[in-house]
Amino acid sequence: MSRETLIEALSPVLDELTALDPADASAAQLHLNSALPLDDPRIQKIREAFEQGVEEGWLCDREGGNARFSRVAKPSPETRGFSIDAVRMSGPGVWHRHTAGEIELCFARNSGATFDGQPEGWVVYGPGTEHVPTVDGGEMDILYFLPGGQVEWKKS
Numbered sequence: 001m002s003r004e005t006l007i008e009a010l011s012p013v014l015d016e017l018t019a020l021d022p023a024d025a026s027a028a029q030l031h032l033n034s035a036l037p038l039d040d041p042r043i044q045k046i047r048e049a050f051e052q053g054v055e056e057g058w059l060c061d062r063e064g065g066n067a068r069f070s071r072v073a074k075p076s077p078e079t080r081g082f083s084i085d086a087v088r089m090s091g092p093g094v095w096h097r098h099t100a101g102e103i104e105l106c107f108a109r110n111s112g113a114t115f116d117g118q119p120e121g122w123v124v125y126g127p128g129t130e131h132v133p134t135v136d137g138g139e140m141d142i143l144y145f146l147p148g149g150q151v152e153w154k155k156s
Helices: 003-018 025-035 041-056
Strands: 062-064 067-073 082-089 096-098 102-108 121-125 129-131 140-147
Touching: 003 041, 003 067, 003 082, 003 140, 025 121, 041 082, 041 102, 041 140
Parallel strands: none
Antiparallel strands: 062 067, 067 082, 082 140, 096 129, 102 121, 102 140
């Protein structure tokens, strides 16, 4: 398994994300959870690739606080203009603002684990929203898709 294989597995997801308007976050989230549910074979393939990448040590190979993380890809034509980051999280992360929106695909590693109070699946934040991403009740694997790679991190 490789980063390129993961990006290839993400191709149908990226096609779907380009058609979304994150400004209507709740509609976008409902659409994704319906069009690409967790039991969809394409999503299962991504989940398996995530697990394998972590096991092989090339995905989520850096650590900070309650998270292991890594960059999957910078924005490019291949990623349809999204940056893609992978995080294995078990608590609060770092405050940030979604200048152009943010889309997450969340996989619970424990029954009952939630991301920002939501169960595994798709989570969408609109442009201008901000938060401290938080996993409660266990651990989650999360893929973050940022339009244009746009994000504003907390300044120390």
